[in-house]
Amino acid sequence: MRKVFKMFKILVILLLVTVVGVVVLYFYADNAPVIHQGYNQKIETGGDIEYKYLQNGSYKAKKATAKAEKPIKKYTIYYPEELKSTGRVYPMILVVNGTGFKATKYKPELEQMASWGFIVVGTQDKGTGTGETTIMTLNYMLEQNEDPNSVFYHKIDVDNIGITGFSQGGAATIRAFTMYDESHYFKTAVPLSPLNERTAEQMNVYPYDSAKITRPILMLAGTIGEFETEIVIPIAEMNRMYEKIDAPKLMARRIGMDHDQMMYSAGGYVTAWFMWQLQGDEEAAKAFIGSNPELLSNPLYQDQKINLISEE
Numbered sequence: 001m002r003k004v005f006k007m008f009k010i011l012v013i014l015l016l017v018t019v020v021g022v023v024v025l026y027f028y029a030d031n032a033p034v035i036h037q038g039y040n041q042k043i044e045t046g047g048d049i050e051y052k053y054l055q056n057g058s059y060k061a062k063k064a065t066a067k068a069e070k071p072i073k074k075y076t077i078y079y080p081e082e083l084k085s086t087g088r089v090y091p092m093i094l095v096v097n098g099t100g101f102k103a104t105k106y107k108p109e110l111e112q113m114a115s116w117g118f119i120v121v122g123t124q125d126k127g128t129g130t131g132e133t134t135i136m137t138l139n140y141m142l143e144q145n146e147d148p149n150s151v152f153y154h155k156i157d158v159d160n161i162g163i164t165g166f167s168q169g170g171a172a173t174i175r176a177f178t179m180y181d182e183s184h185y186f187k188t189a190v191p192l193s194p195l196n197e198r199t200a201e202q203m204n205v206y207p208y209d210s211a212k213i214t215r216p217i218l219m220l221a222g223t224i225g226e227f228e229t230e231i232v233i234p235i236a237e238m239n240r241m242y243e244k245i246d247a248p249k250l251m252a253r254r255i256g257m258d259h260d261q262m263m264y265s266a267g268g269y270v271t272a273w274f275m276w277q278l279q280g281d282e283e284a285a286k287a288f289i290g291s292n293p294e295l296l297s298n299p300l301y302q303d304q305k306i307n308l309i310s311e312e
Contacts, residue, residue: 035106035264043265046300049287053275054268057116063107064151068140072133073124075140076103078114079152089157091278092119094137094186096128096165096172098263109264116271117279119156129168129195129206131175135182142185160278162188164270166263167232170194171206178212186215188277190270193221193230193262196237210241216248216308218273218288220266222257223302232259235303242305250288252295252304269295 045051059080066075083090093113097103103110103122114120121141125133138161144152163186165173170191177189201207219242221233230238235253242251257265275284287294289308296304 033105033107034101035109037108039108039264040112040267043267044300045268046298047287047294049272049284049294050268050298052268053116053272053284053287054112056112059115059117061111061114063111066140068123068136071125071127072136073102074104075137076107076110076122076124077119077141077152078107078110079119079155080114080117083119083155084151089155090117090119091157091160091162091274092121092141093274093278094134094141094161094163094176095120095122096131096134096163096169096176097123097125098128098165098167098169100126101166101169101263102126106263109267112267113271113274116275118274119152127168128165128172129175131172131179131206134163134165134172134176135180138176138182138185157278158185160187161185162190162274162278164190164192164274165194166192167259168195168206170233171200171208174210174213175206175208177215177217178208188216188218188273189213190218190220190273192266192270193232193259194219196233197241198237199232209244211244211246213245213249214247216277217245217250218269219249219251220262220269221251221253222259222262222265223253223255224258230259238303239305248308250295250304250306250308252301255300255302 040054043054045054061078062081064077068075102124110120110122121137123137144150145156147153163173163176171194173189173191177183177186197210221230221238254266269287272284272287275281
C-alpha cells in the first residue's frame, strides 16, 4: 500500500511540474518580444530616404503605461521626453496589433517612431479586428489631452493623428479610419498587409469597404506566401481595394517579404509617410511625391501605384 501511495505521490508531483512548465512556457511565449532593440539596423533599404527614417530620430523617447479594461488590458505609450517641459503639441500615432500580438512584444518599433517626435500608442488587445478597441484607445488619449493631471494634458495635436496596423490590425485600421463617429480624428492611415476586403466580407469577421476611405492612405504588403503570393492580401485583391479608393493613395509590395515580416520591414516608409502627413516634413515627402518619388524607383519594392495630391 505504501508503495502504491508513493507512486501516486510521484505521479502527482510530475503532473504538477508538467502543468507549471506548460504555464511558464505559455507566459514566456506570450510575452517574448518579436522585435528586439537594433532591429532597424538589420533591415535592408533601397533608398536614402527609406534608410534615414528607419533609423532613430533626434528625440529621446520615454515610456508610460496605464491599466485598461479587457481586452485592451494596458496602454503602452512612447513619447518625446521633452514633452513634459515644452509648450508645444505633438502628433500622435495609434498602432493596432495583428492577431495574437500585443504592443509589449514590439516595443522597439513604438520607441523608434516616438524618436521622430510622435506620441505613439499601443495596447495588449490580441484580437483588434473590429476596430472598437482602437477607438476606445483614441478616446482614452483624447481624455488624457483634457486631463490636467495627465502628462499628455494639452500635448496632443488633435489635428494630426495617424493610425497604422498589421494583418488583422490592418483591417482594424481601415475600419477605425472609416466606420466610427470618431474616424474623422484620423488624418491618415497605413495598413500593413491587411486582411483583404473580400475575405473579411466572406468570413463575416470584420468586413469593411475601402470605398469609404476619404483621406490619404498608404497600403503596403509583402510578396511571399503560399504559392509565392501574399495570401492575406493577394495582389489581385490589393489592386481591387486600391482602385475603389477615391482619395490620395499609394500602394507597394516589398519584394521577398512574407506576411509577418511586413510588420516591420517597411518601417522606413511608414515613418516617412507620417513625418510628411502629420509633421509636414518636405524631405520625407520626396519618398512619395515630386519628379522622382523614391518609393516608385526603390528596387526592393514592386507593384507600386500612386495617385496623390501634390502640394507642390
